[in-house]
Amino acid sequence: MPKTIVGSHAKDKQLESNILQISQEAKALKKQYADVIDATVGMLHHEDGTIFKFQSVESQLHLLADPEMYAYAPVRGTKNFDEGVFDWVFGPLANQFRETFHHSVIPTTGGSGAVSNTFFNFNDFGQKVLIPNHYWTPYENFAFEANIGLETFLMYDENLHFNRQDFEQKAKSLAAAQGRLSVLLNDPCNNPTGLCMSVEDWKFVVSVLNEVNRTGVPVILIQDIAYIDYQMKETSISREVFQSYLDLDEDVLVVVIFSGSKTFSLYGFRIGAQIGLSKNKSNIDNFLRVGDYSVRGRFSSVSQPAMSIIGKIFTDPMLKKNFQDELVLSRKVLLDRATLFLEEVKKQDLKILPYCGGFFVAIKTENKNIFKDLVSDHVFVIQMGGLIRIAISSLKLAEIPRLVQILKKHV
Numbered sequence: 001m002p003k004t005i006v007g008s009h010a011k012d013k014q015l016e017s018n019i020l021q022i023s024q025e026a027k028a029l030k031k032q033y034a035d036v037i038d039a040t041v042g043m044l045h046h047e048d049g050t051i052f053k054f055q056s057v058e059s060q061l062h063l064l065a066d067p068e069m070y071a072y073a074p075v076r077g078t079k080n081f082d083e084g085v086f087d088w089v090f091g092p093l094a095n096q097f098r099e100t101f102h103h104s105v106i107p108t109t110g111g112s113g114a115v116s117n118t119f120f121n122f123n124d125f126g127q128k129v130l131i132p133n134h135y136w137t138p139y140e141n142f143a144f145e146a147n148i149g150l151e152t153f154l155m156y157d158e159n160l161h162f163n164r165q166d167f168e169q170k171a172k173s174l175a176a177a178q179g180r181l182s183v184l185l186n187d188p189c190n191n192p193t194g195l196c197m198s199v200e201d202w203k204f205v206v207s208v209l210n211e212v213n214r215t216g217v218p219v220i221l222i223q224d225i226a227y228i229d230y231q232m233k234e235t236s237i238s239r240e241v242f243q244s245y246l247d248l249d250e251d252v253l254v255v256v257i258f259s260g261s262k263t264f265s266l267y268g269f270r271i272g273a274q275i276g277l278s279k280n281k282s283n284i285d286n287f288l289r290v291g292d293y294s295v296r297g298r299f300s301s302v303s304q305p306a307m308s309i310i311g312k313i314f315t316d317p318m319l320k321k322n323f324q325d326e327l328v329l330s331r332k333v334l335l336d337r338a339t340l341f342l343e344e345v346k347k348q349d350l351k352i353l354p355y356c357g358g359f360f361v362a363i364k365t366e367n368k369n370i371f372k373d374l375v376s377d378h379v380f381v382i383q384m385g386g387l388i389r390i391a392i393s394s395l396k397l398a399e400i401p402r403l404v405q406i407l408k409k410h411v
């Protein structure tokens with residue numbers, strides 16, 4: 001028998017169409033040709049091409065005392081971080097949620113670490129998590145690492161609204177087939193499509209989860225809110241979909257995925273959180289028990305400087321206010337690009353999927369070679385199952401008219 005250096009479970013691992021890799025290719029070509037348009041990576045940039053940093057984050061970074069910077073971060077997070085994240089995420093509903101749900105916050109290495117831990121701990125090996133057919137492709141990597149799979153339902157109905165019917169059908173059949181239902185919804189501002197589900201969609205999802213729960217199978221709802229602060233709405237309104245959680249049956253576990261990368265532009269620091277909510281205390285006891293263990297067992301703990309900064313911003317009213325003011329500006333940067341993009345696609349009579357916020361707009365395409373075709377015109381986007389995803393977060397306004405013309409040519 002030939003010797004195999006990797007374990008049998010790892011023999012088929014191959015990182016394909018890695019977004020970060022494609023972005024490196026775009027950057028390399030840009031060094032040779034000034035007209036290269038790089039709309040690949042989900043990091044917010046200014047018009048001059050520099051990363052959008054928040055001054056309230058930057059100033060705190062330089063003021064950290066040595067222990068706040070260099071020491072190991074506590075596995076369970078600091079009180080300021082945990083409570084601050086909870087208040088930030090649920091906004092006007094935070095206190096009601098504290099009274100209604102047992103809850104816990106587990107700091108993780110970005111939203112990625114949060115999804116990865118959740119996949120690993122809340123499924124049996126070989127089971128599948130239900131997600132819409134358009135999704136952020138790293139979910140596949142998190143699933144593979146967790147020895148699980150993904151099952152998809154159609155994201156859109158014929159009116160380009162959330163496809164309630166297909167969701168219900170797939171949720172019920174998956175639950176019946178495997179005796180468990182884990183659902184992941186990346187909402188609001190879905191990556192890659194820009195879809196925002198309505199409050200009614202969420203109420204519908206909750207009613208289906210309750211129905212499945214009453215058949216006696218475990219039900220886990222994972223809501224990835226990475227782009228929640230980039231919905232083109234006031235913070236108080238952008239949290240309204242959480243209202244639907246109040247109707248959840250006692251046994252259902254919710255895991256909300258928070259990303260410090262997107263909210264604070266702290267991409268390289270690797271900070272995020274899993275927020276567990278359930279009306280059933282033992283669900284949250286279990287959530288904490290397995291979550292703590294996995295943090296220690298997989299990456300030990302998270303970035304201390306990032307945890308310190310977030311803890312400070314969320315607990316000091318003045319800092320929080322400054323940060324909120326800056327967020328208005330960062331949203332405006334995106335909104336200006338999205339508005340111009342929409343004007344240009346209208347001029348070119350090009351159809352895009354409905355956009356409600358977030359870092360991406362998406363266009364459906366039948367062209368299987370679109371990635372290569374666009375690269376031949378020096379345009380880099382991400383191709384994902386019948387769509388191209390355009391990261392307006394890293395575009396410049398001046399690039400948009402030409403970009404749209406080139407898209408029109410190849411779509």
Ligand SMILES: Cc1ncc(COP(=O)(O)O)c(C=O)c1O
Binds near residue numbers: 111112113
């Ligand atoms: C949908 C979605 N979820 C989660 C993340 C996690 O990001 P991070 O691990 O940097 O927090 C991203 C990042 O691109 C994302 O697009």
